[in-house]
Amino acid sequence: MSYTIDEIKRIEEKWQKAWQDEKAFKVNASPDKKKYYVLEMFPYPSGKIHMGHVRNYTIADVIARLKMMQGFNVLHPMGYDAFGQPAENAAIKNKTDPKTWTLQCINQMREGLRRMGFSYDWDREIATCDKEYYHWNQWIFLKMMERGLAYKKASSVNWCPSCETTLANEEVIQGECWRCHNKVAQKDLEQWYLKITDYAEELLDDLKTLQNWPARVITMQENWIGKSYGVEIYFKVKKTGEILPVFTTRADTIFGATYVVLAVDHPLVEKLIKEASNKKEIESFIEKVKNQSKSDRVSAGLKKEGMFTGQYAVNPVNKEEIPIWIADYVLMEYGTGAIMAVPTHDQRDFLFAKEHQLPMRIVIADPANPDQTAADLKQAYEGDGIQVNSSQFNGLANREAIQKIAEWMEAGNMGKTTLYWRLRDWLISRQRYWGTPIPVVYCRQCGTVPVPEKDLPVELPEKVSITGQGGSPLASLKDFVVTDCPRCGNIAKRETDTMATFFDSSWYFLRFCSAHNSDEVFNHQEAHYWMPVDQYIGGIEHAILHLLYSRFFTKFFKELGLISFKEPFTRLLTQGMVLKEGEVMSKSKGNTVDPDSVISQYGADTLRLFILFAAPPEDQLEWNSNAIEGSWRFLSRVWNLAENHYHPIKGSSPLSDADRALERQRHITIKKVTEDIERGFKFNTAISGIMVLVNAIEDYAKGKESSRINQRILNESIKTVVLLLAPFVPHLCEELWQKIGGTNQMIARTQWPQYAEDVLKQDTIQIVVQINGKLRGKCETPSDLGESELKKIVLADEKIKEYLKGKTVKRFIVVPNKLVNIVIGD
RNA sequence: GGGCAAGUGGUGGAAUGGCAUACACGAAGGACUUAAAAUCCUUUGGCCGUCAGGCUGUGAGGGUUCGACUCCCUCCUUGCCCACCA
Numbered sequence: 001m002s003y004t005i006d007e008i009k010r011i012e013e014k015w016q017k018a019w020q021d022e023k024a025f026k027v028n029a030s031p032d033k034k035k036y037y038v039l040e041m042f043p044y045p046s047g048k049i050h051m052g053h054v055r056n057y058t059i060a061d062v063i064a065r066l067k068m069m070q071g072f073n074v075l076h077p078m079g080y081d082a083f084g085q086p087a088e089n090a091a092i093k094n095k096t097d098p099k100t101w102t103l104q105c106i107n108q109m110r111e112g113l114r115r116m117g118f119s120y121d122w123d124r125e126i127a128t129c130d131k132e133y134y135h136w137n138q139w140i141f142l143k144m145m146e147r148g149l150a151y152k153k154a155s156s157v158n159w160c161p162s163c164e165t166t167l168a169n170e171e172v173i174q175g176e177c178w179r180c181h182n183k184v185a186q187k188d189l190e191q192w193y194l195k196i197t198d199y200a201e202e203l204l205d206d207l208k209t210l211q212n213w214p215a216r217v218i219t220m221q222e223n224w225i226g227k228s229y230g231v232e233i234y235f236k237v238k239k240t241g242e243i244l245p246v247f248t249t250r251a252d253t254i255f256g257a258t259y260v261v262l263a264v265d266h267p268l269v270e271k272l273i274k275e276a277s278n279k280k281e282i283e284s285f286i287e288k289v290k291n292q293s294k295s296d297r298v299s300a301g302l303k304k305e306g307m308f309t310g311q312y313a314v315n316p317v318n319k320e321e322i323p324i325w326i327a328d329y330v331l332m333e334y335g336t337g338a339i340m341a342v343p344t345h346d347q348r349d350f351l352f353a354k355e356h357q358l359p360m361r362i363v364i365a366d367p368a369n370p371d372q373t374a375a376d377l378k379q380a381y382e383g384d385g386i387q388v389n390s391s392q393f394n395g396l397a398n399r400e401a402i403q404k405i406a407e408w409m410e411a412g413n414m415g416k417t418t419l420y421w422r423l424r425d426w427l428i429s430r431q432r433y434w435g436t437p438i439p440v441v442y443c444r445q446c447g448t449v450p451v452p453e454k455d456l457p458v459e460l461p462e463k464v465s466i467t468g469q470g471g472s473p474l475a476s477l478k479d480f481v482v483t484d485c486p487r488c489g490n491i492a493k494r495e496t497d498t499m500a501t502f503f504d505s506s507w508y509f510l511r512f513c514s515a516h517n518s519d520e521v522f523n524h525q526e527a528h529y530w531m532p533v534d535q536y537i538g539g540i541e542h543a544i545l546h547l548l549y550s551r552f553f554t555k556f557f558k559e560l561g562l563i564s565f566k567e568p569f570t571r572l573l574t575q576g577m578v579l580k581e582g583e584v585m586s587k588s589k590g591n592t593v594d595p596d597s598v599i600s601q602y603g604a605d606t607l608r609l610f611i612l613f614a615a616p617p618e619d620q621l622e623w624n625s626n627a628i629e630g631s632w633r634f635l636s637r638v639w640n641l642a643e644n645h646y647h648p649i650k651g652s653s654p655l656s657d658a659d660r661a662l663e664r665q666r667h668i669t670i671k672k673v674t675e676d677i678e679r680g681f682k683f684n685t686a687i688s689g690i691m692v693l694v695n696a697i698e699d700y701a702k703g704k705e706s707s708r709i710n711q712r713i714l715n716e717s718i719k720t721v722v723l724l725l726a727p728f729v730p731h732l733c734e735e736l737w738q739k740i741g742g743t744n745q746m747i748a749r750t751q752w753p754q755y756a757e758d759v760l761k762q763d764t765i766q767i768v769v770q771i772n773g774k775l776r777g778k779c780e781t782p783s784d785l786g787e788s789e790l791k792k793i794v795l796a797d798e799k800i801k802e803y804l805k806g807k808t809v810k811r812f813i814v815v816p817n818k819l820v821n822i823v824i825g826d
Numbered sequence: 827g828g829g830c831a832a833g834u835g836g837u838g839g840a841a842u843g844g845c846a847u848a849c850a851c852g853a854a855g856g857a858c859u860u861a862a863a864a865u866c867c868u869u870u871g872g873c874c875g876u877c878a879g880g881c882u883g884u885g886a887g888g889g890u891u892c893g894a895c896u897c898c899c900u901c902c903u904u905g906c907c908c909a910c911c912a
Contacts, residue, residue, distance in 0.1 A: 329910040339912045627851045688849035768845050773893040819844050823892050
């Protein structure tokens with residue numbers, strides 16, 4: 001048979017069917033076998049799979065298949081993150097309902113995944129919109145409620161006017177909605193939160209244990225959690241004596257505080273401006289700032305607006321009376337919502353002070369500019385220096401003073417050292433239909449009552465008409481809303497908000513361990529066997545959102561005693577984006593390449609090989625429709641080798657140099673491919689290594705190296721190529737293995753090839769000779785020579801002699817079995 | 827404004843202290859063919875040279891080293907993340 005697309009299609013369909021019929025990748029927890037759990041971030045089912053999915057899942061599949069061949073019991077499941085707003089939008093657009101639309105997308109997606117030949121245990125397939133799944137969302141929510149971790153509070157929240165729903169802080173990217181990119185507004189609402197802040201310390205500390213996570217993901221999470229040590233300093237309102245705490249990380253600058261600024265929504269503001277002569281003016285300023293969206297505030301940039309309240313505060317360290325202002329650049333969400341302003345040493349304060357002609361005083365002398373005065377400053381000096389104008393602390397290095405001043409203030413009740421976190425509680429209620437109903441009932445007598453576990457799941461009503469106009473459609477469904485109070489039996493109202501879909505995806509990796517268990521959230525033994533996930537693979541865009549939430553849920557399950565580990569994902573790989581003409585492939589840009597069209601032209605194997613070969617997995621990948629030809633050509637050469645040059649024989653014959661060289665190349669390649677994948681996911685160089693071996697086999701088979709061909713060596717080499725390629729291009733390799741493997745066993749269940757160190761060794765090697773660091777020649781020498789013998793051979797080399805004529809050898813540097821460098825002078 | 831990553835042929839990329847450009851794409855020339863496609867062979871960083879070979883070369887500049895794409899410092903450019911976080 002020749003290598004044609006029709007033949008490839010036939011082979012790929014044949015093996016996809018065989019894997020499916022035989023449930024080739026179905027696994028069970030068996031404690032006597034070593035396990036390996038490979039997981040990719042499950043897709044949102046929005047239609048067909050795209051190139052990003054292909055890349056993500058191909059990487060995972062190679063790892064899964066390699067581990068299988070290495071004898072591990074490999075769990076490699078797949079499911080769908082199926083709740084969420086796009087389904088509602090699509091339902092409106094296509095005049096259908098979200099469930100119908102979603103299930104149809106799932107079917108399309110599953111077919112796309114099947115066509116790629118991924119090694120999933122399809123018996124564990126889950127979709128979060130199934131009530132068998134969201135039942136357990138509700139159960140988890142109840143457990144959190146029991147422990148006070150799920151609670152409802154009124155607060156200013158992020159509100160996306162276009163999605164008409166609330167958003168978590170993590171879903172606001174640069175002031176915009178992560179999904180629709182519209183500006184996010186602030187709104188006062190009563191909403192459900194999860195107390196992720198209770199876990200801030202643990203979430204931060206345990207990042208240290210994640211040795212095999214990309215450093216930048218760790219850094220992003222650290223910054224997001226944002227632990228900062230500082231001092232809460234007790235200023236006093238002069239007139240009333242009320243305490244006004246401000247937070248600072250720079251206690252060393254306390255003597256330079258020349259005014260105090262409050263956020264416009266600070267609780268004290270109303271009182272402070274009560275008797276102000278320009279009260280009306282101040283109030284209208286407050287209104288204006290309150291109505292600004294976050295992104296407006298940021299884009300307003302350096303211009304800082306504010307007003308004087310007419311009141312003064314007393315600085316506890318020197319009893320100085322300084323004015324109290326309100327301004328747009330101080331945020332109620334962080335610290336105490338009030339700051340001491342030190343314009344000489346904080347750029348924001350500096351700009352504000354210039355704008356409003358407020359006084360300044362230098363308290364940290366810039367060592368490069370020790371005599372400058374506040375009037376000389378063109379900008380705030382934020383660097384280190386020596387304390388000045390700071391009473392008894394004068395002369396201290398400011399780094400030291402931070403600590404000393406904090407202790408002194410604490411001792412004198414002027415303040416206390418404090419810890420502030422940037423992390424906020426997670427807002428999880430959404431005013432949308434297509435999500436998990438929050439299992440809570442509101443009763444006039446009993447208040448907020450959780451739905452009892454035995455009444456779960458609270459089912460999401462179906463065939464609901466969605467308008468997309470304000471609020472959850474659930475609120476208008478009388479049958480849903482009106483219920484009996486589980487506690488007193490009187491008539492009561494159901495909660496009509498649904499859960500954010502990030503709730504669903506925060507624990508799905510545990511559900512895969514017991515995918516269809518209807519009695520419990522997951523089985524303890526099964527989770528104990530499979531978890532944690534050994535290798536997790538997905539996009540960097542989830543560096544904070546999903547990966548932080550999942551870590552939080554895992555810590556919560558540990559507290560419940562359901563699991564015994566602290567972190568869900570041992571190793572994390574974040575794959576790069578797929579680009580076309582330098583831009584990210586996306587539907588909105590219209591620059592997508594449909595995997596299906598590539599498959600019908602070249603087959604899934606070529607697509608898989610190309611996407612792994614074109615770039616390292618963490619880098620961006622530029623789609624090049626020419627370059628894919630190279631992958632096709634390579635596979636056809638492998639095919640021809642197996643078809644035309646593999647001939648079973650019996651017995652063996654002595655080896656020539658050319659035979660030994662090929663055999664050595666075979667072992668080198670096994671070593672390289674195994675290490676490239678395992679040590680750094682270097683699929684691109686692993687593949688290039690196999691290409692090198694194929695090139696060598698072709699030369700050998702064509703008689704380029706020697707006129708005599710040793711068929712046994714040739715056969716071994718071809719077999720090795722097919723085995724090494726099996727994780728990358730599984731369909732082709734299954735087919736070739738059937739022809740040359742000499743067994744009926746699937747290649748997926750065949751042992752990964754081994755290499756022998758002694759075959760890698762060479763009797764003679766080439767030593768690179770440098771003179772003063774420049775390449776000047778090469779010498780054939782026996783391996784493992786000592787310095788003196790090596791020196792003898794190298795210095796006897798004719799060419800080297802030429803270079804050394806009339807010079808003195810000053811040093812002779814040897815890198816064993818590799819290189820010598822002769823340092824010469826005149 | 828802060829943080830992180832990256833910068834290597836015409837292109838994707840390889841080499842992480844020791845032969846710069848593996849592997850592939852593209853291009854050029856050749857073989858086969860009536861012709862084309864496919865396939866195979868050869869060449870392919872730049873400059874000089876008929877060859878042998880020489881010089882030069884990894885964003886720019888400096889440093890460390892016998893030796894630097896690799897380590898350190900300064901700068902430039904690009905990408906990503908965070909951002910009035912006190």
